[in-house]
Amino acid sequence: xTPFGARIRRLREARGIQLKQMAADLEISSAYLSALEHGxxxxxxxxxxxxxxxxxxxxxxxxxxxxxxxxxxxxxxVVDTAGLTPDHTLAANLLARRIAHLSPAELERxxxxxxxxxxxxxxxxxxxxxxxxx
Numbered sequence: 001x002t003p004f005g006a007r008i009r010r011l012r013e014a015r016g017i018q019l020k021q022m023a024a025d026l027e028i029s030s031a032y033l034s035a036l037e038h039g040x041x042x043x044x045x046x047x048x049x050x051x052x053x054x055x056x057x058x059x060x061x062x063x064x065x066x067x068x069x070x071x072x073x074x075x076x077x078v079v080d081t082a083g084l085t086p087d088h089t090l091a092a093n094l095l096a097r098r099i100a101h102l103s104p105a106e107l108e109r110x111x112x113x114x115x116x117x118x119x120x121x122x123x124x125x126x127x128x129x130x131x132x133x134x
Contacts, residue, residue, distance in 0.1 A: 002039040004073035006123035007066065009037045011056050014127055026051055039075040062128040065120030072117070 012022055023030040035041040049070045053063040081089040102110065111117050119125055
């Protein structure tokens, strides 16, 4: 599951909306919405992110936060180390092999080392109020 997918699922469930209903309301397939929530599809289009914000009444800072979260949620990351040092390539390959086995504490340390993650970009960040007011 991607951070964006987890966030959308939490928003939907917090409001008691079924996946099929949300998909119908957004005029997308429920299979696509499910795949997006579970991280089986790539990044959503900016237009879809705006539709989702409108659907949930998310505005201003919360909408920008959701857009940033979508941008950080590509489930198929490619790290191009061409032209970098052998150590860069080694680090990228080791991370790719071990990412699934990192503990929560190790992930937190890695995220801190990489510059951290804005609080609003965490999938477990507080949800905005249904009317778009914080």
